[in-house]
Amino acid sequence: MTIRHPVILLAYSLVILSLLLVVNCSSSEEFSGFSYDPEGVTITTDKEIQPQHKRRIGVNKGSIWISNEFAGARMNDFYQVNDTLYRVLIEPENHPVNNSPWYAFKIWSDSSKTVDLQLTYKHGKHRYIPKLSHDGRNWQRIDSAKVRTDTTAGTATLTLHIDTEPLWVAAQEILTGKKYNQWADSLASKPWVTIDTVGYSHQHRPIYKMLIGQADSSQPQGVVIITGRQHPPEVTGGIASQIFINELASEKPLASQFRKEFEVWAYPLANPDGVQQGHWRHNAGGVDLNRDWINFNQPETQEIRDDLLPLKRDSLRKVYYGIDFHSTDENIFYPINREIDTFPQDFTFQWIDSLKKAFPDYPVDVEAFDTSSPITKNWVYRTFGADGVTYELNDEANRDSLRTVTQQSAHIIMRQLLEEKKKRK
Template identity: 40%
Template sequence: MKKTILLLYLMTLAPITAQNEKFQGQPPIEIVPTTSKPVQKQWKGSFTYDSANITFSNNFEGARLNGIIKNNDSTYTALITSENTPINTSPWYAFKIWAKEKRTINVILTYQASAKHRYYPKLSFDGLRWSPLDSIQYTEFEKGDKNFGPGSLPVKISMKLEVGRDTLWIAGQELHTSSHVGRWMDSLSQKPFVSRKSMGKSREGRLLDLLTIGNPKSKNMLMVISRQHPPEVTGYLAMKSFIETMASDAKLARRFRKKFTTYVVPLMNPDGVDNGHWRHNAGGVDLNRDWANFNHPETRAVKKFMEEKVVRTNGKFYFGIDFHSTWDDIYYTVDPKLKGNMPDLVPTWLDAIKEEVDGYDPNVRPSDRMHPTTVSRNYFFVEHGAEALVFEIGDNTPREFLREKGRISANVLMELMLERLK
C-alpha cells in the first residue's frame, strides 16, 4: 500500500522536486472589508456560428464562458472573465461545444488583464467522467519564467479539440456543482446514521446543506466545511473521501460514531459554484474573509448552527477542518503553543499522516495570529476551542492520491481522537 501511495505522490512532485522547491504557502491573510460588492452576472446561452455549423454554450450550472470570437472556421478565441475585481488568480472556465459534422478546431483561452491561465483543461462527454486534455493538443503562450506557482503561468493557451454531434464539455477541473454535490449527499444519507438537512439559504436562495454523521445529540463534535472557493475541486474531492471513510462500515468508523458526531457543509458557496465564479459568493466577496464580520448568509448559517449545537448538547467541537485547493498540498494550522479542546491533536495527526505515506512531506504552516478571526480556521479555534486547520490540496494532485490521502487522514484522525477522549 505504502509503495503505491509513494509512487502516486512522486508523480505529482516530479516537476517540483527537480528544482528543489516546495510551495511555501500564501502570505499572511489580508483583512479586507466583507460588505457586499456588485457582481457582474454572466450572459447565458449559446453562441452559434452557422457558417461552421458549430455551437458553444455556457447554458448550464457551473459554466463560465463570457464570450467567443471566431478567428476563422477552425480557430476560436474564448474570453473568460471574473465575477468582479480585485480577485485571486483562480480563473475558472467551463463550457460545451458541439458541431454538425465531426472536425478538429483550435480554441484559445484568454483572460482579463492580470489573470493568467491556471487550470489544465479537462474534457468530458457526459459532464460526469473527465480526463485531462492530451498534452500534444495543448499549447501555452507567454509562459511566466518561474518553475512553479503564479509566476509560472502562461497568459493564454490553445487547445486542439475534436468536436462533433456528441457534446464536448471543457472545464478547468471536474464539474461538481450543487446538483452533483446534492446527489452525493443523497446517496450518503441512505445510511441510517447519516442525515441531510438544510441549515439556511445562500444569498441567491440556494439551500445550504448539512450532513450529520452520527448521533445529533452527541456532545463530542467535529465541523467539516469545503468549497468556500468555487474552483477548488481537489479540496472538495479529498473532503469527500475523508467523509466517506468516516461514514463507512469499518470497525473504526463505527466505534468513532459512537463517541463523536461529524457535521459537514460540503458546499459553502453554492451560488459561486453554480454561477461559475472564480472565488467570491453572490455578494461579491471572499467568504473566507468573513468569519469575523459575518456579513453573509453562508458564514452566518455555520456560526448559528455551531453556537446552537453547543448550547443544545452542552458539548463542544473538538476539531474543525476547511478543505481548499492551491498550488500544492499544504496545511495551514494553529500554532501548537495555543491550546484548544484537544491540545496537540493536529500536529500529532499530521505527523501520523506523513508516517503513513512514505516519503510524503507536505508543508505545514502554523499561525498564531488568531485575531480578528477572519478565516474559518480562526473562528473554529477561537470561538469553539476546536483544533482547526485549513487542509489544502494541490490543483494537480492525482485524483487517486488525493482519495487515498482523504481516507488515510480520516482513519488516523478517528484513531487519535478516540484515544484522546478516554
C-alpha cells in the same frame, strides 16, 4: 564606530526608538489579506457582480458552437480569429479577485474537425489544466501535447478535435449542487446520517448540514466541524471532503466506534451559488466567504455560524476539531501555530506526522499560521478553543492517490480523536 557626542547619541536613540515603533505598529495591524489576496478582501459587505450571460454562440457561419447553458459553466464570449484559431473569453464574477480563473463550456461543430482554441482571461491568467469529457461525468485531463501555455499573455491554446457531439471543456471535473445532493441522499439512507437545511444562500439555494452520529444523547460527546467548497473552483477539496465524510459515515468498525463518541457537523457546500454560477472565488454577494468569519456579512457564513453557536452552551457536547477543505497548487495543510493553546493541544501536527509516516512519498507541505485572519478554522478556534486545519489538495492531484490519502487521514484523525476523548474520561 563609537558615538561620543551626546546630541548624536540622542539622535541615534530616537532613530532606533522610532524604528521599533514602526515594527511594533505593523505587527499589531489588523489582518488585511494573505499575500495572494486582492486588495480589500476583508471588506465583506456585498459587492456588485456581473451576471454571466447564459447563451450559445455560433461562429464561422454557424459551423462551430459553444455553450455555457449548464450548471457550473463559465464562458463569456467566443470569436473566430482565423481559419483554424478560435478564442474563448473568460471573465470573473467581479474583481479584484484571486487568480483562480474557472472556466467550463461545451463546444461542438457541424462536422468533424480539429481546431485551436485559445483561452483568454479578463482579470486573470491561465491556471487550470483543461479537463475534457464527452458526457459531463467522466473526465480526463487534456494530453499535455495538446495545450500550449503563454505565461506572459496568461493564455492557453488547446488543440481539440470536435464533432457534432458536444465536448465539455472545464478547469476541473464539474461538481455542482446536484451531485452534492445525490451524494447526500445516498448517505442519508444510513440511520446515523441526517440532512438538514440551516438556511439559504443569496440566491435562495439551501445551505445543507450533514449530521453524523450514533452517540447516546445522554452521554457527553465530542464534535467535529467540517466545511467545504467556500471557493467554487476548488474541486479537489470538494472531492476530498466527500471521501473524508464517507469514511466517518462508513460501516467500518473504527467509524462506528468513532460515531459512539463523536458527532460530525458538516457543511460541505458552503457556497452553492458560486459553484452553480461558475464563479472564480466569490459568493453571489461578490465576497470571498473565507474572509468573512469575523464580520459575518454574508448569509452563508452567518447561517453556518448560527447553527454552530448553540454548541457553546451545550454541556453534553464539546468541539474537538475543525476541518475546512480547499484546493491550491500543492497539497498543503495549514495548522494553527504550535505556540497557541488549543484543545486538543498539538492535534494537527500529530495526525500529519502519522500521515507522512504512512505515505512517505506523498508530497505534503505544512505551514502554520496565527489565528488573526477571518477564516473558518480561526473562528472555530476563537469560539470553541478547538484545534483545526485548513486541508488543501493540489488542483492537479492524482484522483486515486487523493482518495487513498484522504481515507487514511480520516482513519488517523478518528483514532486520534478517540484517544483524546479517552484522556478526558
